[in-house]
Amino acid sequence: MFTVSVRDHFMIAHSFEGQVFGPAQKLHGATYVVDAEFRRAELDPDGIVVDIGRATEALSAVLAALNFRNLDDEPAFKGRNTTTEFLASVIHERIATKIAAGELGSHAHGLASLRVTLHESHVAWAAYEGKLGR
Amino acid sequence: MFTVSVRDHFMIAHSFEGQVFGPAQKLHGATYVVDAEFRRAELDPDGIVVDIGRATEALSAVLAALNFRNLDDEPAFKGRNTTTEFLASVIHERIATKIAAGELGSHAHGLASLRVTLHESHVAWAAYEGKLGR
Amino acid sequence: MFTVSVRDHFMIAHSFEGQVFGPAQKLHGATYVVDAEFRRAELDPDGIVVDIGRATEALSAVLAALNFRNLDDEPAFKGRNTTTEFLASVIHERIATKIAAGELGSHAHGLASLRVTLHESHVAWAAYEGKLGR
Amino acid sequence: MFTVSVRDHFMIAHSFEGQVFGPAQKLHGATYVVDAEFRRAELDPDGIVVDIGRATEALSAVLAALNFRNLDDEPAFKGRNTTTEFLASVIHERIATKIAAGELGSHAHGLASLRVTLHESHVAWAAYEGKLGR
Amino acid sequence: MFTVSVRDHFMIAHSFEGQVFGPAQKLHGATYVVDAEFRRAELDPDGIVVDIGRATEALSAVLAALNFRNLDDEPAFKGRNTTTEFLASVIHERIATKIAAGELGSHAHGLASLRVTLHESHVAWAAYEGKLGR
Amino acid sequence: MFTVSVRDHFMIAHSFEGQVFGPAQKLHGATYVVDAEFRRAELDPDGIVVDIGRATEALSAVLAALNFRNLDDEPAFKGRNTTTEFLASVIHERIATKIAAGELGSHAHGLASLRVTLHESHVAWAAYEGKLGR
Numbered sequence: 001m002f003t004v005s006v007r008d009h010f011m012i013a014h015s016f017e018g019q020v021f022g023p024a025q026k027l028h029g030a031t032y033v034v035d036a037e038f039r040r041a042e043l044d045p046d047g048i049v050v051d052i053g054r055a056t057e058a059l060s061a062v063l064a065a066l067n068f069r070n071l072d073d074e075p076a077f078k079g080r081n082t083t084t085e086f087l088a089s090v091i092h093e094r095i096a097t098k099i100a101a102g103e104l105g106s107h108a109h110g111l112a113s114l115r116v117t118l119h120e121s122h123v124a125w126a127a128y129e130g131k132l133g134r
Numbered sequence: 135m136f137t138v139s140v141r142d143h144f145m146i147a148h149s150f151e152g153q154v155f156g157p158a159q160k161l162h163g164a165t166y167v168v169d170a171e172f173r174r175a176e177l178d179p180d181g182i183v184v185d186i187g188r189a190t191e192a193l194s195a196v197l198a199a200l201n202f203r204n205l206d207d208e209p210a211f212k213g214r215n216t217t218t219e220f221l222a223s224v225i226h227e228r229i230a231t232k233i234a235a236g237e238l239g240s241h242a243h244g245l246a247s248l249r250v251t252l253h254e255s256h257v258a259w260a261a262y263e264g265k266l267g268r
Numbered sequence: 269m270f271t272v273s274v275r276d277h278f279m280i281a282h283s284f285e286g287q288v289f290g291p292a293q294k295l296h297g298a299t300y301v302v303d304a305e306f307r308r309a310e311l312d313p314d315g316i317v318v319d320i321g322r323a324t325e326a327l328s329a330v331l332a333a334l335n336f337r338n339l340d341d342e343p344a345f346k347g348r349n350t351t352t353e354f355l356a357s358v359i360h361e362r363i364a365t366k367i368a369a370g371e372l373g374s375h376a377h378g379l380a381s382l383r384v385t386l387h388e389s390h391v392a393w394a395a396y397e398g399k400l401g402r
Numbered sequence: 403m404f405t406v407s408v409r410d411h412f413m414i415a416h417s418f419e420g421q422v423f424g425p426a427q428k429l430h431g432a433t434y435v436v437d438a439e440f441r442r443a444e445l446d447p448d449g450i451v452v453d454i455g456r457a458t459e460a461l462s463a464v465l466a467a468l469n470f471r472n473l474d475d476e477p478a479f480k481g482r483n484t485t486t487e488f489l490a491s492v493i494h495e496r497i498a499t500k501i502a503a504g505e506l507g508s509h510a511h512g513l514a515s516l517r518v519t520l521h522e523s524h525v526a527w528a529a530y531e532g533k534l535g536r
Numbered sequence: 537m538f539t540v541s542v543r544d545h546f547m548i549a550h551s552f553e554g555q556v557f558g559p560a561q562k563l564h565g566a567t568y569v570v571d572a573e574f575r576r577a578e579l580d581p582d583g584i585v586v587d588i589g590r591a592t593e594a595l596s597a598v599l600a601a602l603n604f605r606n607l608d609d610e611p612a613f614k615g616r617n618t619t620t621e622f623l624a625s626v627i628h629e630r631i632a633t634k635i636a637a638g639e640l641g642s643h644a645h646g647l648a649s650l651r652v653t654l655h656e657s658h659v660a661w662a663a664y665e666g667k668l669g670r
Numbered sequence: 671m672f673t674v675s676v677r678d679h680f681m682i683a684h685s686f687e688g689q690v691f692g693p694a695q696k697l698h699g700a701t702y703v704v705d706a707e708f709r710r711a712e713l714d715p716d717g718i719v720v721d722i723g724r725a726t727e728a729l730s731a732v733l734a735a736l737n738f739r740n741l742d743d744e745p746a747f748k749g750r751n752t753t754t755e756f757l758a759s760v761i762h763e764r765i766a767t768k769i770a771a772g773e774l775g776s777h778a779h780g781l782a783s784l785r786v787t788l789h790e791s792h793v794a795w796a797a798y799e800g801k802l803g804r
Binding site: 269270271272273274275276311314315316317319320321324373 | 688690691692750751753754755756758759792793794795796797798799800
């Protein structure tokens, strides 16, 4: 299996509902440093996993739609706790949509899976990985 | 698959038996920076992989029982080389026991597997991963 | 010159006033990974720069008073932009106050200066350094 | 599953052919920081995944054969784009050959798989993983 | 003293002349991860060291003029070894020129000094720092 | 000012005397990842701060004399607590001696100062810096 990974970040405010979250029930915020790992069984005709320029742009575009926001105000997350692991799955889904729409190039349809990792500090991070494809 | 990871560390002395260990047969020591990665297929009812506060405490408690020790004197490791990879499996087993005992909350029974990584320097690390569950 | 550094983090929400801040004028947030570097010319009678346990506790206590907050609501920062560099100076001042109050031990009066660095992402950080002492 | 990882690096010049590579079609270069992760189901009779000294030497020897070169001039890569993901597979194959030849010790025949990761910057990396064995 | 730092990178080919460089006399290459640390005694009227957006753009523009090049072919470096420490001073000078030209905003004239660090691998880096200003 | 830095590591056992050290009074150990930063005002005739190959060897040789030891048994440290900050000064002195003896080349006599940093974990490190030369 081959992989290519790119890194970017975004900065948001949010709060959580539920006793399990303790002091994080108050409005606070986070920087998320995000790694997107693209995977496939064999290299494409250009000898690559994915066009790294387009992969970087796709990640950047997905994060731009979240960056500098209060996630408590986002209709898309109504009634959901925007935990690190949940946000990883949201970003996974949005990049997968771009791949399906051809935004990462036609060869990107050969990508097998994607892992999205969000680092929230030097001592905590979360990830979601799932298959890609038609 | 969803994951949540937390990081902590411990500092020990030990020595190894066997020619393969070269100069590490002498009493020396190490700082181990430890990552515990908790995994499950779906988020729990709180929208999380695991209560990160309890996961951090569990890791910290397991490492406290090893920290500031000479592992050569520990009855639990009698006759064993406390290599980095072996210690990863020990920490895995001890966290798994805490999960089974309910110390990470009742939803933690839904955790599928755990990966424990020990970084021994900027150029070497080892890990053990295995399933969790009843 | 000798130094000892310890690291911790905090997570906050805030917004900025002023065109120079662009999209950061909206309510957003950040994780700040904080390094406190304590400096002195000569080691103290125990052969150390500072009691690292107390230094870690002091940093942790200062960050706990900021953690999981919306800094826009904090009276202490009324009318101020809580930029990364400004927050570095605030944390510097609060640790310096603890040192002056003897909370880091009597030998800590021999500390010459302190540098506080706040990492806001993998590509941006800010610091404040200044003298300590009577 | 147990793993042991070691890190080293090499520095090369190269260029790429194909529009997808944009400005990287010009002669440029890279530092690759390389992680080799060795995996096996159970520890060997010495209680280890692999002799870390020999693993480090094997990685170092493989990288020495690439270091300080212009890869465009290497016969082994004639007609191939030496992308990060392709180089990861090359290094995988060369370490696998050393394992098969017994250079990592006789117990190394029990290794199940190998993952080779090449970090090309703080925001991009690529990997190849594949099975080992007879 | 206050500082703000930003990070970016560039990838080049080059070779060195002189026996002291050993195998690096051959054409090879490097990724340089570059940190630019901007320093001033007091914050500017916006409560910042420098407009971080403009600082990031300035660093990016300076690196773009070096990125994806063979430095042996650059007229600017004719007869010079483009060592890591020398390149740090070149980037320092080019950012200083942009500050003097007002590209980082009018308040940037209050910057006191600049440190430019180039990381060439996980085990080696070099820096140049010097005063700024009229 | 120009700097060049190189990194290596060593692994030791030791214990401390004095109530201030708490549980670290027991025999334990540490991995120290060591950075040696060489500084000078102007580049030498080869356009470098120091021969990085020789600097790396000098650091490696100094650390080899400490590696895989119980520092409590070392005559050189009799009656001293081998704290991180103290060890930084020891390594500084030993590298300085090598520079004075010409082991880093004749141009190394132009080095102005040296900073030695020991990272003992992901959340703690210490350094010693001092002048070099006649």
